[in-house]
Amino acid sequence: MSDYQILSQIESPKDIKNLSQKELSKLTEEIRQFLIENISKTGGHFASNLGIVELTLALHRVFDSPNDKFIFDVGHQCYTHKILTGRKHLFEKNRQFGGMSGFTRRYESPHDFVDAGHASTSISSALGILLGEELQGNFNYIIPIIGDASLTGGMAYEAMNHLGHLKKKMIIVLNDNNMSIDGSVGAMSSSLSKLTTTRGYQRFRRFADFVMLHIPFIGKQFYSMIMRWKKSVKTFFYKSNIFTDLGLKYIGPIDGHNLKELETIFTRVKLLNEPVLIHIITKKGKGYELAEKFPDKYHGVSTFDPELGVKGVKTSTKTxxxxxxxxxxxxxxxxxxxxxxxxxxxxxxxxxxxxxxxxxxxxxxxxxxxxxxxxxxxxxxxxxxxxxxxxxxxxxxxxxxxxxxxxxxxxxxxxxxxxxxxxxxxxxxxxxxxxxxxxxxxxxxxxxxxxxxxxxxxxxxxxxxxxxxxxxxYPKDFVIDDSFTEIEELNKGILITKNKYQFLIITYGELVNEAKIASEILESKGISCDVYSLRILSPLADKDIQKLLKSYRMVVVLEDAIVKGGIGEEIQSTSRGINPNIYILGVNSSFLTHGSRMDLKKICKLDGESVAEFIIEKSDEVRHNEVVERIKNKW
Ligand SMILES: Cc1ncc(C[n+]2csc(CCOP(=O)(O)OP(=O)(O)O)c2C)c(N)n1
CATH class of the missing domain: 3.40.50.970 (Thiamin diphosphate (ThDP)-binding fold, Pyr/PP domains)
Structure with a gap:
């Protein structure tokens, strides 16, 4: 365990406000060390988090979270934000069942404002929050932080188009590391690179930004004169860029690993009264050589030895x-x-x-x-x-x-x-x-x-x-051993039968494995349970299924999906009057948290043992239903 001299004293954003440059530089090192030490033990998003350390520090030093609100697009790069907002101690159980989420989560901290995970949503969320606050007479800075790849998603443009039209005061931070998970693709990516590489403009831009950002007081008129001047020169170099065309002020590119420069820019940009996009260049994987070299392999990692790096895990079974x-x-x-x-x-x-x-x-x-x-x-x-x-x-x-x-x-x-x-x-x-x-x-x-x-x-x-x-x-899991099925016509499911027609599990995909385990457990207790693998979920082979429902005393459908509107419910609805003893196990109406696939299967009672227990438990109910049916039929 490393000795974290500065980091050990940081529990909230206010703890970093008064650090000296020397202490800050030590803190960035310690944060990277902390990330490497922890993510290598739990797995998680690695390279993106190493790249955004200085940027997150600068944001938390200049702005006032949670009054000012950071909206991390996707949310996979929020680890430094979590470290600075009192969640260091949660990293031990990052992404594990009952532990910390690997994304921003509203329930986890007042510093998290969206439950993120899907890309390109941050600017829309931010604009919504800004408008909502404004309607109630509040103003705080709402700052979406979006990666260059997330900026390929259409929603980001829908939001910028609206923002540029409304001309609201918002600061968008574009974190450009020129990488998605694999390389960034598309014309937008080349356009961003162009913005970062034209030398003549860069020299001019640095001068203009210096004037704009380093003169202590800029009157409105003087400011707009500089912006017009900047724009006309930029037009000479580029015509214009997509952000300016959408009505945003474009500032950048800025070195995203120069904490001091970042702070200066953020402090100055706070004074602007319009939408701004700050283009920041970072290095994905910064501070861990292998991740800098192979950012794609280190985007998301399983556990690994930091000395050796990520090794491909060879297993005998295929995923x-x-x-x-x-x-x-x-x-x-x-x-x-x-x-x-x-x-x-x-x-x-x-x-x-x-x-x-x-x-x-x-x-x-x-x-x-x-x-x-x-x-x-x-x-x-x-x-x-x-x-x-x-x-x-x-x-x-x-x-x-x-x-x-x-x-x-x-x-x-x-x-x-x-x-x-x-x-x-x-x-x-x-x-x-x-x-x-x-x-x-x-x-x-x-x-x-x-x-x-x-x-x-x-x-x-x-x-x-x-x-x-x-x-x-199919799921993120291993395929099942082929030996149990001979491939017949695909329009039929496969019945793994013992011909006793007692209990039947109907399921599909990898859950066939759990069904087989349940069947073996039940068999060992003298209960006969067959397994039917549907293979085609839609359209359902109604006739075959009805035949099965007629033949078995009790049927349990295992659903690797949400139960509502799923296959189990469809089977239940086609079975009315045929068999009253049809049960569904699957994910019930709430959203499912993080954990290993096995942990989560257990929670949903979809692992073999739980399925077997469920069938034993329900068998009394089945007996009761059978007696009721018999009596009904008698009368
Ligand atoms: C809608 C959607 N599609 C795909 C993904 C998977 N995904 C997660 S992160 C990521 C790359 C994000 O790249 P970028 O925004 O540049 O951030 P970086 O990781 O480079 O910091 C992708 C494709 C996603 N989260 N959401």
Missing amino acids: FTQAFSDTIIKYGEMNDKIVAITAAMMTGTGLTQFFNKYPKRSFDVGITEEHAVTMAAGMAIAGMKPVVAIYSTFIQRSVDQIIHDVAIPGLPVIFVLDRAGIVPADGEAHQGLFDISLLKSIPGITIMAPATASELDIMFEYALTLKNLSVIR
């Missing part, structure tokens, strides 16, 4: 992501109409190999899930076979595009939803619990959930034959 990676390569080789589309999640969705092998058929569109879907629809119209690989939680953004642009015209776009179901570590905003209930009511859709790698393969092959949209969804 679903790896199985998909193999599958798309296999079919991509056979069919040159297959194109892969990702919204800034190439590595996470397992597309890296495909991107390397088929760069012309690979598209990273940035954090633009809505665009990804409609663009895929366009490609399908043009006769291609688009595969859109997106995390389940982020497809929530594109429900309209799926309905409007893909489903209504009946286009064969394949959606591959990774991180579907219960998601470890990231918490509420990242859970993949809603895709089934959001999508299954869309006419023409086919939704599939593989349990094994070979199922994923045949589902993909089947999806390629469909004339309409399809979804293959």
